[in-house]
Amino acid sequence: MSSQALVEIRDVNFAYDSRPILKGVNLTFPKGKVIAVMGGSGCGKTTLLQLIGGALKPSGGYVKVDGQVIHELDHKGLYHMRRRMGMLFQFGALFTDMSVYDNVAFQMREHTDLPEEIIRDLVLMKLHAVGLRGTHHLMPAELSGGMARRVALARTVALDPMLVMYDEPFAGLDPISLTVVGNLIRRLNDALGATSVVVTHDVQESLKIVDYIYFIADGVVVAEGTPAEISTSDKPFVHQFVHGEMDGPVPFHYPGGDYGQDLNLRPGR
Amino acid sequence: MIVENLRFLGHRIVNAVWRMGYASRFFMLILFYSGTSFRRFHLTIRELFSSGVMSLIIILVAGTFVGMVLGLQGYETLKRYGSESALGSLVALSLVRELGPVLAALLFASRAGSAMTAEIGLMKATEQISAMEMMAINPMARVVAPRFWAGVISMPLLSALFSAMGVFGGYVVGVVLIGVDEGSFWSQMQAGVDFQHDIVNGMIKSFVFGVAVTAIALFEGYDAPPTAEGVSGATTRTVVESSLTILFLDFILTAFMFQGE
């Protein structure tokens, strides 16, 4: 961790009602890197992104982006900060009532006074970067899942954000689309000089593209390291996760009392 | 047992009050963020198309038929008192004062209101609303307020169209088919219907209904749980709640407008 940190997460606690989700996590995302945050389903990865984006407030600790504490910003400051962030939602969240072109142009039209010809060039450049320049006249419903994800990616980076967040970018993609999206995340990050956070549980794909990995389980960071360190790690949780084993520190069975008792089996019968 | 029931009742009431408060806050936010709907009027025009233009057919057809039925039933009743000539006045008054605003609003609630709820609900379920927020674009200003104003503008226009088509339907049945004297049909109508008292009040009614229906539809959509059942439940609630609200408001407004007669 040599370079300067863009995002600092310090001792962050968060609870929905009284159910704790995050219990004092510490993460640092250095500038220019692609960082993966991994963990099982429901471990608070998406919550973490929402805390960075300011959609939720931590109940303890703070999230600092580019030197500013997110939850202390007012409405205007937060919106100003969000303009410099991009977020790719789990299933793309393309605006279904607009064409691909209008989706990518959306933020440019909302946030800038650029003339339509320049917007046109920018949109086509962004779409070209994800290899879908030819689809600009289509509606989102006419795209395949992988293509929709790539269009959403183009829309996410439309305003050249300094921080790009990906919420499960690989969910529900076929192997080819998965590789394409993975490579795009890396390439776009390097081309834009941005910092990327990828929240995922797809270990194999992320190991190929990221610089650093955090593992979260039960609301705390249980492991961290570079892809090389992670794939050779002998920590039981990481080992189970990376190799996709059925039973381990994360149990296969949800706690449910004695099996025999549930089936009304009496001893001696 | 009694404690259980009391607790259940209390829970329901607290919930209802909480929802009312939440809905009022939502309504205030719509008004607060309405600037964009007028500064960038093409946003509102888009919604005028989907709520107003798309409701045209059902409003025109329904209006004509309601007018025709009024013509037939009115003629049958008035004939008994030998005052068939009052048919025009009867048809026009019922339409302009009551049936036009109320029926147009009910049709609007089920045609455009439910569509609004489903649309907003799905935008929320597919995270389009969250995505917009993350792009530093306020969905209240960009998505909700233009739909609200489109509904509020559409409703009186649709109601006027409904009434006009109804009068036409009544004319077709009464004058063309049954043979009520054309001159007395129109003159009785003009003598019976006062512009300020009847037509303007009818328009005020439909304006109020427009505000109520779109506000309910948008709130239900925005408040819907982001699941398939959530959105379908919200759509149903929109139709039920707005229909009841329309009829209740109609009673209140009628009591105020036509009192002392």
Add this chain to the structure above:
Amino acid sequence: MKRTTLDLWVGIFVVAGLGALAVLALKVGNLSTYNMSESYQLQAHFSNIGGLKPQASIKSSGVLVGRVAQISLDPERYEAKVTMTIDKRYQFPKDTFANILTSGLLGEQYIGLIPGGDEAFLKAGDEIKKTQSAVVLEDLISRFLYSKAEDSKQVDKQPN
């Protein structure tokens, strides 16, 4: 859908809606025949107005010439005071007669003006002195029954 097509349809919709409103106002309503801005007010006292209501029509020879603006009880004379708004185009002589009439047997009540022969015309704010109250059906019936009873008494008294 293209923006221009969309705009066109919305334009058609708005024009149609406003057109319908205009039709309602002019063809269905009375905006064409009767204009509030060019009118003057007259007053009249009636001992009984029956079922006369504000907004009821005022007719002369069956022609609509105005509307009832306001009805109140005169606290001094204990009579109904009716304020009428009359179209400026129509002038009536000083000795005009105001009648409360009923259109048809069960129709709504209106005021009928029967012009007299006076040279001078009523001016804004003047009062119509000669009025006739509404015919109240109950009074009519009770009077009829009473006279019937009188008749039969007289018949009884007559020697056989």
